[in-house]
Amino acid sequence: MLDMVEQKKLKKSEAGEELTTMQTKLIDLANAVKAAKIPVIITIDGWAAAGKGSQIAKLIKYMDPRFYNVEPIRIPNEQEKRKPWMHRYWMKLPKQGEFLILDGSWFSDTVKSYMHGSIDKDGYKRRIRDINTFERQLRDDGYLIIKLFLHITQKEQKKRLDGLASDEFTRWRVDAHDFENNKHYDKIFRRYEKTLAPTNTEAAPWHIIPANDKFTAQFEIMRIVTESIEGACAAKEKGTLYKMPQEFPAAQPESDDTVLVKRKKLAEIDMNKSLTEEQYRRRLKKYQDRLFELQNICYQRKIPVIVAYEGWDAGGKGGNIKRVASALDPRGYEVKPIAAPEPSELARHYLWRFWTRLENDGHFTIFDRTWYGRVMVEPIEKITPQERANMAYREINEFERWLTDWGAVVIKFWINIDKDEQYRRFKERENTPSKQWKITDEDWRNREKWDEYEKAVDRMIKLTSTDIAPWTVIEGNDKKYARIKALKTICERIEERLGL
Amino acid sequence: MLDMVEQKKLKKSEAGEELTTMQTKLIDLANAVKAAKIPVIITIDGWAAAGKGSQIAKLIKYMDPRFYNVEPIRIPNEQEKRKPWMHRYWMKLPKQGEFLILDGSWFSDTVKSYMHGSIDKDGYKRRIRDINTFERQLRDDGYLIIKLFLHITQKEQKKRLDGLASDEFTRWRVDAHDFENNKHYDKIFRRYEKTLAPTNTEAAPWHIIPANDKFTAQFEIMRIVTESIEGACAAKEKGTLYKMPQEFPAAQPESDDTVLVKRKKLAEIDMNKSLTEEQYRRRLKKYQDRLFELQNICYQRKIPVIVAYEGWDAGGKGGNIKRVASALDPRGYEVKPIAAPEPSELARHYLWRFWTRLENDGHFTIFDRTWYGRVMVEPIEKITPQERANMAYREINEFERWLTDWGAVVIKFWINIDKDEQYRRFKERENTPSKQWKITDEDWRNREKWDEYEKAVDRMIKLTSTDIAPWTVIEGNDKKYARIKALKTICERIEERLGL
16 A cells, blocks of 8 residues: 555645645534544554654644543553553543544554564464454444554655754654664565555555655645544434444354354253252362362463353342352452443443453453343343344454453353242342342333343344353252352363363 | 560350351441442551461452452552552542452552662651551541451461462462561561551551461451441441541641642732733743643653643633643643543542543643532532531642652642623623533523632632642633743743752
């Protein structure tokens, strides 16, 4: 793509007026973005010394600083290295109506990591796939992504580096490494080309900016930014900004290498499993001791473990989680109860609030309810349209793929009880003073929709039971049996991951 | 305090039943804490190998893992080092009704930092003061802090270290350093003593646990935890958990070394200041250029800059902030608009949401409205009782002291306009289509309370204009004058800090 770029030079006398018009328009467009609640991400990549910083400064001169945030992308810090590589980009997502402007991005991050040798060829390929997925997921959620690449020639780069190095105020910004890279301009050029091509997608196309001439670069950036925003506002008004799936269910696109694994429907499960008190005691001790040992190994090897609990109301999630938690060294896990999202969470991609809750590698993160609310309670309670929720099967599989690529063991439980057992437990809660806080009218209302929920659960399990993150349905009528099965499954999945 | 402790040994046969009773009671108490919305912090400090981890594990066996969080306190990581030292403790604050259990704390953090030489004697003294302040602020906000110190003898410690080192599963937990420390037990003992004494306060007293015998330690911990929680629940019911100030205003306690600086009342300010367009242009360029240079130096020296904007509605904060922001390298600042707190923010100490918004050292954090809402809008709009709000003058001075101790330049602006000017601007907004979103009924309602607000502002400026963080009142009837004054003040304050 870079070789197609002509390093043109616009004249201020000719284009200056048009630039001023666009700058004025940007002020209105920022208000329109706020009104339309469109979150906007602008990434500025390009050659060292291409003027990324100063172009950002010129761009934001016409924007309200309360509604944008500029973030430089550097080498990941110690903390960031303990999370999936895209975690830091998820963390920075802007709210609806606000701007995130990145100096550098997941693109340059990937190119640099590969050229420095911190990722290998396979890792590089996976990152390209991750970038495509990430950008598509955001676009599908209504994000506008504007990707700019500032292109300068080798000669121009040399000239600028010399300039920076000779000024006492800017000297610290360049080092021997930059000059070395300038000598290897051709090699870097080829790597840029090879990375630009597969990341030039409909969801987030590239805009190559000829940047030898600063005024021309400024003009082109302003043109692309204003045009893109105008386009997005118009699309939002027409209702075409969100990308609805062509067909249902959109769970398994051809590009995915995730394999679905078969699971029984809830109705086919034998719910008569139970344990005696004696069996329970012995196995509880056995698996809790084992889990403690395994946690120790995971901690030392920095393997993250994600345990996701879903299940019927009164299914016994709380008590089950307690038995898992009490086996663990408390400094190495955290339980995350998932309630209704807060305003700042609603203003971002729905997976954001799960990204923010990931513990470091080597730790356990236990979710009490999860991202699967998106395909169960949200469409059933009409919080999210069914068509939008349908897109989540694929997105969730991709999310879990990110987790397993990070090295995580992802364990998902559906705690199943039958309808009679739920009734019994609801009644017991109502009749036990210390348990009354656990039962609300909402529980009874949800119960009325049992069949609808069962259908949604069957579909969820069918479409998101993958080889990397399979569902385990737990027969929960007997709490003892359920607890042992959960503990045993966690142990086995970790052992499998550790190759034990 | 440690020399008073008798290493007693309770018999399981005698005290076992009482322990069980307390454990069962803890389950109910956790529910009571949830109902009473009391946030609880339990810190477990003590000697290496005193059994902190395993005692925590025993304690939480009787608690619901969804409502507690256990955090180990280690050497601060790279990210944490770029924030005030107490920042990481603020970040971890539990919500109302939840438990934070710390393995280690600000206490051991301070002892270790001093003994390792990473802070000097003065730094150590400041930390003692910070700990007292922090604990008092939390207690005054309704937090229950239970501080436990696990005490073992030198001989017992040696025995345990030998034990850990000889087991293949636990070997990684001890190193030569631990054995070295065991040899210098006496020296560490004295340092503990010297640090326990001044941090043994009414707000958060110490509980020294004899821990040579594990069962005894477990019993004592359970006793103190259950008794403390019972006490807090009873106090909350009686309304005595919050500590209201004895007298008003509680701005300047004798222990504070912060000095108030005198400022004019709003009514005394000459509001007729203005600049010509020509003066404005020249000075704008001059101070913006200067600010850019100063930012560069702050970045390299890792000096944080905090700019806090308050002012009348339509005072021109937005445009003023814009002129400051546009002078800066956008990668080095962030503007934080402060709106109403979210549920997760309301569930914690009111300063928490400002701690969470601090940028790294070397960066600018610009607040559009601030923590001063606590003493202005909150009592006036009856969101916070006046008596509680009165406590905030002192707390805010302490907060800003933390910031300046961190190295920050703290600049606070009150943008002042007179009542006629506000009327003119409100009307102009109403009559300009592109500005109508900026004016609401609430603005008109606030205007009716002008006198009440003016009184609150005068008091705020009087009680929180300190030598380390003075207020600058900006004459804002002329926006040009106001912008230049803000820019100039920021430059001067930074120059002063840099010794230029």
